[in-house]
Amino acid sequence: MRDATILDDAAVGATEAGSDVSAEALLARLYAEGRAAWPDLDVARADFVAHAERHAAELAALHAADFYLACACHLRVAGASAALQARHGAELEAVLKSRNVPAAQRDDLRQALWEKLLVGRPGAPAKIGDYAGRGPLGGWLRVAAVRMALNFREQARADRLVPAPELDEAQHPASPDPELSFLKSQYRREVEQALRDALAGLGTDERNVLRLYFLDRLSIDRIAAVYGVHRATAARWVTRGREALLRETQALLERQLKIRREEVDSILGLVRSQLELSMSGLFRGAGRE
Incomplete structure (x- = not known):
């Protein structure tokens, strides 16, 4: 078994006092942590870095040991x-x-x-x-x-x-609001496409949480149990994903519709009030992963 305590100098250096560790040094540290946790799995550092750069928006929050193991599986490393x-x-x-x-x-x-x-x-x-x-x-x-x-x-x-x-x-959701039905009769295609595009633009984790919440109708407590986190964390994830979806939907509608901002806000407000129904339909239409 290799010595799991060896770290590159870059992994422990910082740029200046009080500044953030450079991305290169951070990646080196994460690689070293993963290798220390799984010393028998031989993942090349360059492959780990390339995999991390494809995925990790916030390297500092990366679960290094877990990510290293998943990377090894993705690369089909023996064992x-x-x-x-x-x-x-x-x-x-x-x-x-x-x-x-x-x-x-x-x-x-x-x-x-x-x-x-x-x-x-x-x-x-x-x-x-x-x-x-x-x-x-x-x-x-x-x-x-x-x-x-x-x-x-x-x-x-x-x-x-x-x-x-x-x-x-879940098979018998409430009937849509009449006002929403009217607005969607005018802009149905644009609204549905904006929601679909906004959903596709979310990260995989956010989509999975929203799918569990809106389509599978799991409570916050059940989602927390699935992920093994506190219910407050699960609630924050659902809220963050929901708001990110609505913000991106609004931005898309503003770019696509040639109507006043007030009308876009009205449409979005009604979409927000019927989001559970809309999301269930989108997820069902997208099929099962």
């Missing part, structure tokens, strides 16, 4: 997939069990989940490459397991194999 499954397999099994997936189906579902995460298929690369390191890897994997369990239950319900009465409410 990485086995290490990931050994570390998190029990968590994912517990998620499937907690979502009432029958024991007879759990093995197949778990295998399908690992294939989706680690192998992928033509046109759909392995999902582990999407992990950006902004939260714990365990929480990110639990979200993937929850999504697969919900997909299974929805399909089973459609096939009349497994009853899921608690989903009935």
Whole structure:
């Protein structure tokens, strides 16, 4: 086993007293932390840096050890997939069990989940490459397991194999507001496209949280449990994602519609009041990941 304590000089240097560590030095430190946590997984530093630069908007908040392991899996480093499954397999099994997936189906579902995460298929690369390191890897994997369990239950319900009465409410949302219906009759295509584009522009983590909240109708407490965070953190994530979506939607509508700012504000206010209905429709229309 290599000495896990060796760090490059750049990893411990700072530019000037009181200034931020340079990106290069920060990346070196993160790489060293990841390598120390997983010394048997040989990820080249250049590959780690390239992977981090594709994903990490805030390097200082990167979960280095988790990101290093995910990077190793993405690069198909020998032993990485086995290490990931050994570390998190029990968590994912517990998620499937907690979502009432029958024991007879759990093995197949778990295998399908690992294939989706680690192998992928033509046109759909392995999902582990999407992990950006902004939260714990365990929480990110639990979200993937929850999504697969919900997909299974929805399909089973459609096939009349497994009853899921608690989903009935989601199938019968409240009727749209008449004023919103009028405005959307004038600008329906532009509003829907702006929402769709704004949603696509969010980060993967933000989209996943909003999907759990709006489409799967998980409470803040349930989302917090999925990610393994305090409920206040989960509530902040939902609020931040929601507001980011609305801000970008407003910006897109202002650029695209040749109407007064007041009218854009009115449309956005009505969209905000019906956001749950709109988001459910967008996520359903986009299909399951």
